[in-house]
Amino acid sequence: MIYYTIYKVTNKVNGKIYIGSHKTKNLDDNYMGSGKYLKHAQEKHGLENFTKEILFVFNTPEQMYNKEAEIVNEDFLAEENTYNLKAGGFGGFDYINSTGKNLYGSNGKTSNVKDDLTRGRQTQKKLKSEHPEYAKMINEKISNTLKGHPGSFRGKQHTVETKRIIGEKSSIHQKGNKNSQYGTCWVTHNELGNKKINKNDLDRFLSLCYTRGRKIRKISR
Numbered sequence: 001m002i003y004y005t006i007y008k009v010t011n012k013v014n015g016k017i018y019i020g021s022h023k024t025k026n027l028d029d030n031y032m033g034s035g036k037y038l039k040h041a042q043e044k045h046g047l048e049n050f051t052k053e054i055l056f057v058f059n060t061p062e063q064m065y066n067k068e069a070e071i072v073n074e075d076f077l078a079e080e081n082t083y084n085l086k087a088g089g090f091g092g093f094d095y096i097n098s099t100g101k102n103l104y105g106s107n108g109k110t111s112n113v114k115d116d117l118t119r120g121r122q123t124q125k126k127l128k129s130e131h132p133e134y135a136k137m138i139n140e141k142i143s144n145t146l147k148g149h150p151g152s153f154r155g156k157q158h159t160v161e162t163k164r165i166i167g168e169k170s171s172i173h174q175k176g177n178k179n180s181q182y183g184t185c186w187v188t189h190n191e192l193g194n195k196k197i198n199k200n201d202l203d204r205f206l207s208l209c210y211t212r213g214r215k216i217r218k219i220s221r
Contacts, residue, residue: 001025004064006056006071009033009083011041012049018083019076021068023061027054038083065089186214 002025009018009032018038022031032042032052042050058064069089077084185202187210188194194214197205202212 003027004058004061005054006058006064006067007031007033008053008055009038010051010053011045011083012051013045014081016041016081016083019055019068019072019088020084021064021088023064027057035083035085037085041083185212187212188214 002023005022005024005027007020007022009020011017018033018035020033020035024031032047032050033039056064056067058067066089069087072084072086072088074087076082077087183199184196185199186194186196187202187205189208189210195205195210206212
């Protein structure tokens with residue numbers, strides 16, 4: 001059986017999210033998204049700092065892409081806390097490139113889609129700062145769209161057997177050099193703070209007044 005899913009990946013470090021569509025035969029296939037800036041963030045922060053939640057499960061690709069288009073629209077793209085760069089649905093960059101149009105109405109006058117996206121976000125930020133009621137409307141719209149609908153996986157639980165399979169897969173994937181932390185260690189500096197480094201560079205950092213390990217900051221209440 002093939003599942004057509006809408007998923008959300010969340011960065012636990014900064015709260016940024018990515019909404020995407022994914023076709024799979026296994027809901028627990030460990031797929032963590034393919035967005036360009038999402039991948040860059042995962043390399044920067046480490047995959048262990050990202051969580052994935054399946055929001056919707058559909059029977060057809062049409063249902064999946066329609067839901068993606070409903071969620072990942074221009075209002076969503078303009079939010080500063082998202083890694084998405086293109087609108088959801090059957091279109092995306094292929095459609096944009098074929099028509100010569102970029103996001104936010106540039107109509108081909110600007111070739112850099114990222115610049116258009118930045119301008120769109122800046123405009124959205126200004127509107128939200130000057131008009132609180134507009135900000136509230138946009139936030140409520142996105143929140144309502146993400147709430148449970150028919151086909152949503154939210155509120156459901158994996159079976160005991162599924163949890164066992166996920167656990168076994170995770171233990172295999174995290175062994176030896178497959179572990180995301182393999183070959184690394186933490187060092188700390190009194191002024192520069194903590195830093196994760198390759199173990200091969202440990203002696204060099206120790207010579208620069210770093211010490212092995214890291215200091216955990218206490219949060220004042």
